[in-house]
Amino acid sequence: MKTIKFFSGQELPVELHKVRIVQKLFLKPIEERFEAIEEGGYNTFLLNTKDIFLDMLTDSGTNAMSDNQVSSMLQADDAYAGSQSFYRMESALQEVFNKKLLLPVHQGRAAENIISQVFIKEGDVIPMNYHFTTTKEHMEINGGKVLEIYTDEALKIKSDFLFKGNIDIQKLRDVIAEYGKDRVAFIRMEASTNLIGGQPFSIQNMREVREIADEHGLMVVLDASLIGENAYFIKQREEEFKDASIKEILHTMTGLSELVYFSSRKVSSTRGGGICTDDNDLFLKMRDLVPLYEGFLTYGGMSVREIEAMAVGLYETTDETVINQSPSFIKFAVEKLDSLGIPVVMPAGALGCHVDAKDFLSHVPQEEYPAGALAAALFIVSGCRGMERGTISSVRDEHGNDILADVELLRLAFPRRVFTLSQTEYLIDRVNWLYQNRELVGGLKFVDEPPVLRFFMGRLAPTSDWPQKLIAKFKEDFGESL
Numbered sequence: 237m238k239t240i241k242f243f244s245g246q247e248l249p250v251e252l253h254k255v256r257i258v259q260k261l262f263l264k265p266i267e268e269r270f271e272a273i274e275e276g277g278y279n280t281f282l283l284n285t286k287d288i289f290l291d292m293l294t295d296s297g298t299n300a301m302s303d304n305q306v307s308s309m310l311q312a313d314d315a316y317a318g319s320q321s322f323y324r325m326e327s328a329l330q331e332v333f334n335k336k337l338l339l340p341v342h343q344g345r346a347a348e349n350i351i352s353q354v355f356i357k358e359g360d361v362i363p364m365n366y367h368f369t370t371t372k373e374h375m376e377i378n379g380g381k382v383l384e385i386y387t388d389e390a391l392k393i394k395s396d397f398l399f400k401g402n403i404d405i406q407k408l409r410d411v412i413a414e415y416g417k418d419r420v421a422f423i424r425m426e427a428s429t430n431l432i433g434g435q436p437f438s439i440q441n442m443r444e445v446r447e448i449a450d451e452h453g454l455m456v457v458l459d460a461s462l463i464g465e466n467a468y469f470i471k472q473r474e475e476e477f478k479d480a481s482i483k484e485i486l487h488t489m490t491g492l493s494e495l496v497y498f499s500s501r502k503v504s505s506t507r508g509g510g511i512c513t514d515d516n517d518l519f520l521k522m523r524d525l526v527p528l529y530e531g532f533l534t535y536g537g538m539s540v541r542e543i544e545a546m547a548v549g550l551y552e553t554t555d556e557t558v559i560n561q562s563p564s565f566i567k568f569a570v571e572k573l574d575s576l577g578i579p580v581v582m583p584a585g586a587l588g589c590h591v592d593a594k595d596f597l598s599h600v601p602q603e604e605y606p607a608g609a610l611a612a613a614l615f616i617v618s619g620c621r622g623m624e625r626g627t628i629s630s631v632r633d634e635h636g637n638d639i640l641a642d643v644e645l646l647r648l649a650f651p652r653r654v655f656t657l658s659q660t661e662y663l664i665d666r667v668n669w670l671y672q673n674r675e676l677v678g679g680l681k682f683v684d685e686p687p688v689l690r691f692f693m694g695r696l697a698p699t700s701d702w703p704q705k706l707i708a709k710f711k712e713d714f715g716e717s718l
């Protein structure tokens with residue numbers, strides 16, 4: 237991807253790849269989309285892709301592979317133990333992350349399971365820039381408590397702070413002073429903090445964290461699932477690294493941590509994951525859990541074909557024109573939505589575009605799930621599927637009341653190299669139409685609410701006949717068939 241200045245004065249992101257395999261999509265009429273969301277209980281997780289036009293639920297396992305990744309799968313070496321595919325992946329990791337030792341696992345959360353079991357004991361705390369859902373669960377199952385010590389800018393929707401993923405250094409000192417270093421299992425830094433808008437941290441911040449970790453003999457664990465984008469943002473936004481290669485930046489990041497783990501559903505557009513380190517003692521502490529939970533040490537629950545594609549995908553992560561595709565499209569969408577007066581998380585981050593539903597639907601009380609309502613309404617008017625990241629994704633307290641989320645976001649993910657700019661324009665146009673007609677959108681209520689992780693399988697219903705009114709207005713503006 238390269239942002240190019242046009243004769244017209246516009247600057248647009250232009251793809252440095254061509255599309256050679258395509259998948260047919262359908263844009264169904266609005267009545268059929270309405271039926272689909274009714275059937276899915278107003279929960280976008282319960283939609284079927286046959287009814288979806290642009291699937292922007294997540295970037296996990298939905299990215300496009302390169303021709304070199306696909307062709308590498310043909311040379312996969314099937315073997316339970318000692319597969320050549322594994323050694324190719326190990327070399328890729330040594331080159332890209334500059335870590336000698338690798339434990340393969342079937343996906344990111346499997347790495348979290350192993351790290352949490354080995355390094356967290358009952359009563360420990362784990363300070364971090366922000367949690368990720370599966371990370372937090374694994375840490376809590378093992379008796380740990382997650383402490384989020386993000387900067388004050390992190391939860392502001394609109395900010396010009398370029399590193400909202402930074403750890404607040406003073407808060408880190410306070411945590412260590414309060415709990416004592418023996419109760420701090422390790423410090424976790426998540427690259428491009430997923431749940432707060434794909435926001436990066438800076439190398440300067442990581443160096444400061446490293447210094448404190450060294451003072452107290454603590455380990456720094458890097459969640460590298462979205463490391464490529466974080467490295468790209470460092471190159472864009474941190475003066476010291478403006479002329480550095482992406483590989484140099486990656487090495488600087490991994491060099492400041494003892495353990496690096498990742499989900500390759502994101503970082504290399506395949507499946508799988510891994511844990512890397514240079515420290516043989518740490519490696520040996522974790523090693524025996526791999527055959528127990530994942531598979532033998534040379535496949536870790538992955539197919540050899542996935543391992544081959546992962547190795548190639550990792551090399552491609554060092555190519556700036558590859559990793560900047562999704563951030564460039566996100567920036568394009570975020571800046572356009574912002575110029576239309578639509579509230580979005582700024583600055584633009586990795587992973588997706590995040591619409592502030594609390595502001596967008598300010599007439600819908602948080603108890604009626606504005607982010608969920610916005611996700612359902614956008615699907616009805618566009619066929620685009622986003623993900624609710626607000627109170628539906630939260631839980632209830634012991635009295636049965638909703639614990640209201642810090643932010644109500646509709647996340648519109650941009651899987652890497654999947655959508656075109658005209659599709660992005662379509663999305664922006666329909667979000668804008670919805671914004672102009674936002675007073676027509678009402679709230680949601682649960683009709684079937686599972687006790688755990690309710691956002692996955694829960695079913696909801698509109699609090700009034702607002703979807704019908706929205707559809708009537710849509711037809712007035714666009715005619716019958718769209």
Ligand SMILES: *Cc1c(COP(=O)(O)O)cnc(C)c1O
Nearest residue numbers: 343344345368430459461499501
């Ligand atoms: C997706 C993700 C994970 C979990 O990875 P899976 O492969 O989905 O299990 C962990 N951390 C971060 C930051 C992620 O984005």
